[in-house]
Amino acid sequence: MFKQFRLFILAFVLLGNHSIFAQTTQKPPLHGKEWMAITGKPLGATAGSMIFQQGGNAVDAACGMLAAVATMWDVLSWGGETQALIYHPELKKVIAINAMGVTPTGATIEFYKSQGMDYPPAFGPLAATTPGTPGGLMTMLAEYGTMSLEQVLKPAMQLAKGYPIEAQTANSIESNKARIKEWPYSRKVFLPHLGEEREAPHAGEIFVQEDLYQTLGKLVEAERTALANGKNRKEAIYAAYERFYSGDIAEEIVRSTREQGGLFTMEDLAMWKVKIEEPLSVNYKGIDVYKLQEWTQGPALLQSLNILENFDLKSMGYNSANYINTVYQAMSLAFADRDFYYGDPDFEPKSPMRGLLSKEYAKERAKLIQEKNDPTIGPGDPYPFQGGKNPFLDLLEKRTEALAYHTPEQPISGPEDPFLLEFQSGTTSIQAADAEGWVVSITPSGGWVPAVIAGNTGVGLSQRMQSWVLDERMNPYNLLEPGKRPRVTLTPSMALKDGKPYLSFAVQGGDTQDQDLLQLFLNIVEFGMTVQEASEAANIHSYQMQSSFGAHEIKPGSITLNNAIPSWIRNDLRKRGYKMDFQERTSGPLNAIWFDWKHGTLWGGSSNHGEDYGIAW
Template identity: 85%
Template sequence: MKKPLILLFLSFCFASAFAQTQKPPLHGKHWMAITGKPLGATAGAMIFNQGGNAVDASCAMLAAVCTMWDVLSWGGETQALIYNPKTGKVIAINAMGIAPTGATVEFFKEKGMAYPPEFGPLAATTPGTPGGLMTMLAEYGTMSLEQVLAPAMEMAKGYPIEAQTANMIENNKDKIKEWPYSKKVFLPHLGEEREAPYPGEIFVQEDLYQTLKKLVDTEKAALATGKSRKEAIYAAYERFYKGDIAAEIVRGAREQGGLFTMEDFAKWKVKIEEPLKVNYKGIDVYKLQEWTQGPALLQSLNILENFDLKSMGYNSANYINTVYQSMSLAFSDRDFYYGDPDFGPKSPMKGLLSKEYAKERAKLIKEKNDPEIGPGDPYPFQGETNPFKHLLTNRKEALVYDRPELPIQGEDDPFLDHFLAGTTSIQAADEEGWVVSITPSGGWVPATIAGNTGVGMSQRMQSFVLDEKLNPFNVLEPGKRPRVTLTPSMALKDGKPFLSFAVQGGDTQDQDLLQLFLNIVEFGMTVQEAAEAANIHNYQIQSSFGAHESKPGAITLNSQVPAWVRKDLQNRGYKPNMLERTSGPLNAIWFDWKHGTFWGGSSNHGEDYGIAW
């Protein structure tokens, strides 16, 4: 690491003792790199120090956190928003894998499953992250694949594993032992009392190193024949999805009971898309399309624009009641209307994102919580008749409620796992104007590793539904992308970047991101204050994981919320549980155009970390 970074790190440590927030804000003039682990942020800083742009650095961070198993792996999925300063446009990257051949509703119902499983080879969609990384780098980066993969490849040869990941492996070792290739990688002390790596132990992934080396070797060979940088990266892309790497992943997956075929890999493509957006009080907020939950944040903003939130006061009972119900309204629409736009039926996004529809939905917010809030009918707001109105009347029969009469039973309540289970997030910006927001995921521990590749497979199939009563737009089909929770965010003001933000988590992601945005826009918080602020979590929505349960009226509050606010909310029909940290592991960059600098925020909730210069 170069000397300026060492000085910056020391100043970061000393400043934290005097900051009003638990972490100090980051300040940068040239670049900023933030992600879920300190080593991951260092990988981004290394690339910036070598002259790379924000896309190069974000690709290096993505590769590093996948290699570190920061609740994701190389076989998972990547979703990104990129601001291109040359065009002034926000670009959406869809690197979500697809359901494999043979993954049908009938297949899983014959196995007695209400949803595809949470773990194992039958939970896997095709890998998206390698293709997403290489596409971003080829189209918008400046460096070679060899350069941006160098930190990850060094880590694959052996890095000191962090306690969080090491202990997660140990806690899941019984599941890991079901899959031979996972056992080989994750359990170096097989037969001993502790079979996982120890915290700080050098964790070696030779198979993964060889897989990454194949990509770099392919790029080198293409360059040697006169191919351009972009063409050489895409040659590596082709090898991963159509060559020997794909063949070994398919073989290893099928050996363990999976459904992948070579055709599934060959036909999959990264999609570069137009993001969706709404304007909130002069700020354009961008999210990925309806194959994610991202539009629910946009719907929430449209609804909340009808209220004077600032006058209610931050985290007052009135404010919490209004925000909670706005999320219930928006997410109930998510649960019924969102799905892969490449498959029919087509989601009614024009109606869902219309200001007129939001005004009608806002009228449903009451003084007390309404546990019966359900999907609305957006079709009239795009001049059409709802073809699924008959399903709305029967939908409640298919819903699963987790002990709705009880509050959440403490921090270890299993119900919370599906809502709060994290992934990672990546934020990067540079002085040229490139801005990147990524929420990658998939292939978390315990992951099924596919053959001798070191690649952990995704578990995203569980986000499909098998019953159209739940969501006719997200019913499982081969070749289809599931509706995911992964949801990077970006906002522009006066045509320039205003805020880039993302968070790890499950169904709470757009809840935390909504509140971060409101904390800054409505209550004037700095980005670090907003990243640490006391959020609420709503569990009236349907979980996208496991048994897809919901718990109407259940709410997480920060332990610092006053007793009288809690009592007021209980009188309004809410069932609160209290946690000390409720911000969510938020990462964000705010753009200070007055001074020409970046402000970085990284919450005190997890192990997220940033470096700037």
């Protein structure tokens, strides 16, 4: 009997029993041939699949998912902001969508300082930029989709009529109910059990948003009227756009926001427009990586890749002490530049992006990486690398003094540490691709719970004003100004190889987004992981960069490691000056699509970190 058992084990090892142990990840990879839809909620992914099954392309499906997750309050609402990268298969190029709202009239540095604030608040009507998500969705759909707005909004409207709310959102509402009660329209929507012990919806309870349903219905009505008057599909969608930003919907948003203490004007909404832009990119070992412009933190990933290209990462070994130390410091160098140089390129001064993204500048920055962590790493001077002179050298010298106020000594106490919750303030992410070659990567956000709801529209307002600085020593390019877009953390990603889509990827998580995205990319390119393995892998998170939220703190040398990191690596990193905390899952949550051109198929990854989910066919 024992001999037979040994023979079975030997045969098992030699043959590699794939039927039993083929699954090496906690979630299975997605495989598809025709289409793939991934986002932050299972019902959101289902909405994308419904659009695909009705014949829509990846842009249609992405818009359907965006509408659904905004309705489900997946760390965003309809009054938040949307940013996207779209691969256009006919033009064979990546297109950038900038649907970030702007600072309203009256929101000045002097105004916020007069309120006794060092930064705009994290919540409330004075935290709100103008709504961007509706305009972003309708612009993407009109320009690159194939379906009507009515078709794309149908799943979201069904959700607004009532859906079984999941525990994560329901419990977030309950834990934030004291703040929600400050705003009458939010209280009406979020707290159906006022006066009871639990005032938020229960998990699985049907959550109804009648006001939002009516608002979405008005957009559909505007489209129908335009079509009846002889307008084409694109013109009809823009008729709905106009109703939101210049018609009765805008009037109610402005009225109710001002009633609750906000600053919006009708002109703020009417003058705001979605921007279709050229993305920024660098080449890493033959792969072209694309990010949005410097009004996001996206170029920090590109800078990190440029710096890391000077090292043999593969020979260091995945998550070795040398690898972690090198990646950590590369990110510290790139994010120090982000913290000082990034801002809205439509305003002066303009960020020195040509110098920041030059390979020569990266080589100079790479020379600063040491055997031990350097907690004093600061911004460099990219101007000589674009043939210019830095106009803010005096502010660079003063920045250390200004940062001292933002560098508390307290260590991170665990996953519920208020600093971590702010630093990792979420969004959601959306990935879609189809057999025709359309690829979409979106990181929408803003209007998360607790949100101020704009009157009887059901639209939750953004909280993105907190990403401004009011002190030029912190960042002269990201000083608050009416009509300007704040520098945000939101950062979809796309990569092409040999001129064809290679990887489309995005993640939620505030300032950790481009950290996770960098590591996902390296996991695949340097260490040969599948996209699902890379989505679940044990990433690190650095806090040696200024938070874009709350009090904008920075914690040099602090690092979150996965519980699986062994003791000898922990000891090595401790000797290098790192202050460590540990979490069970450190993968994001990441969502990604990898393109298998050899077999003509799509591989999807959706990490095991949160509620993110994908469907493919």
